[in-house]
Amino acid sequence: MKLALFADIHSNLEALTACLDHAAALGAARYAFLGDLVGYGADPVAVLELIESHAARGAIVVLGNHDAAAIGRPVHGMNLQALTAIAWTRKRLPKRQVDFLGALPLSVREDDRLYVHASAAAPERWTYVTGPRQAAQSIGATDASVIFCGHVHEQKLYYTGAGGYPMPFQPVPGTPIPTARHRQWLAIVGSAGQPRDRNTAACYALADLARARITFFRVPYDHGTAAQKIRAAGLPERLARRLERGS
């Protein structure tokens, strides 16, 4: 069974639909949305409608820090552009979607897999997994064999080596990586809606659960339209430029 994993979608409808189409073409049968569904982008309502419909069919959805902020929960450490976008988003979400976000869990455990937005060590603190030390803390907080997460926008795979300390690996898009179950893995699937590694293509990952393999992907999408929508909505210009430059 193939499981498609999306994180940091940030109200980018063009990126999300491109990734969903890509995953469907590769035979994805299940979906997981790893938080930060909204914020930054101009299509929060349409993006949430799409994710709600997947959730109704059994998709896994967890809460991200931008989602928490968008429903009025206190979230620290956001910059001005993020706060501007959150304020703009809050005004547009219908009550049904506010309730949907409000009901989302911080993490989901299913068999030997854990789904969470940021570090599995205290998910509510939104700790960034930016290196092996944070990865060790996240992995140390669970006995799950694989942690799927986002929050950090670049794709990365950590795996426990000798002595249990995580080793970082930079995945190559399109190359399946065997993830043997006797090790622990932490997969940051990358941002679908706001890539920041100077590559405009959206990020996502596809896990083949039966064969214990994970493949990271980069999907080019119509980032021009997504950026135009941000400008038309009167959101900060910088947010539009980020999509055009992928930075």
Added chain:
Amino acid sequence: MLAPEPGIEIDGFRLGERMHVGSMASIYRLEGPKGPLPLVMKIPRLGAGERSANVVSFEQCRMVLGALSQSPHYPTVIAYGDVETTPYLVMEYIEGTRLDTWIERAPLAPQETARLGHALALALHEVHRQDVIHLDLKATNVIYRASGEAALIDFGLSCHRHLPDLLAAEFHTPVGNWVYMAPEQIAGERCDPRSDLFALGALLYQLATGKRAFGTPSTVAQLRRRLYRDPPPPRALVAATPPWLQEVILHCLEIDAAARCASAAQAAFDLANPGQVALTERAERASRAGIVKLGRHWLKARNFAPSAPPPPATDVAPLPVIVVAIATHETDEPFFEALRSATRRRVAADGGCRIACITVVPPAAALSDDTPTGRHIKQLVSLRRWAKPLGLPEERLTYHVLESDQPAVALLDYAAVNEVEEILMGPGKEAAQVVAQAPCSVTVVRAAPLS
């Protein structure tokens, strides 16, 4: 887990004779109904007293072999068991002669050393092309098939540059075969395909001289001597070693990976074309480095930092060879010029490529008017005359006179042996055959029609 005994069955595979017991795994021949391939099973050594690295090495082997496409240059993987419960790997049994058979008979004739080295370099090129580095090249890990092709076995210490390196954190002393290990491997570098070229050089050295280039180190301090001490030049041990062979061997054995042959394909090319090897000071070297040079190397080795590995090979064909087939008896200057323009465009598109100018002549016996050598030189002069207007540096051009009654077959053979990327040639019945059968792209060049 006890070492499995011959006769027992694992997942439907019946173990036959135990063929090999290594330090990390055992190899069994498989019995049973005859399939399309003879098979072996590799089982890691586990249990009390065994190293935990054995299972990691096994896991790495399975992952890397599983990611390689099918090829005669390494075993095909048929099945594997779960690493946790029943770790095993079923793969093709490669029939042939192991390289150590020749090592025992060394020193070999230079042509024999070059033939074995050329086949091995092509096998290395095949794995390097897929971004895999073997890192444990030794005489018992190379098998020559009856066809002459070399196959690499035991990928237990290998590294795939697009997959996590499970072995990276596993060892505290340099892991691999110390006799053939490259300096950067000693320093812990596991991502440089040129480490395999160093091992290739050390194997060629042994084939050509019968001696190990760096002896048999038993301590890390002895192992580290190769960071500054050069081996005695092969010609100092076997005077009959031709300069070109010494050049290739010592080029592969350079301490700095960046100073070695650019790629396995380049080493294969040199070994197949002795006449085209660019000879340097290395070719004529008669003794090891003097005290001053040695001292300099020793000081440098104290802070040895490996050169940065080249970028992964995806989309980067290592030093592509472009063949230009030139019929030197023709005098059709507009056509020659068209062939030059096509060559120029090809060079402009890929600044790193190498142009092999080739002409095919009938075997010497078929002609009576000229001495073979004189004829050969005339052909080379014509090829050089054709290439001169290209204005390319000398090291980018090579010239070959092939003898054959069948020009198309000669070109096809050359293309297959030398990993040629593209052939440029004129139209005609040979072109039809080359286009149909070439292992690479073929461009048929025509002169612009006269208006």
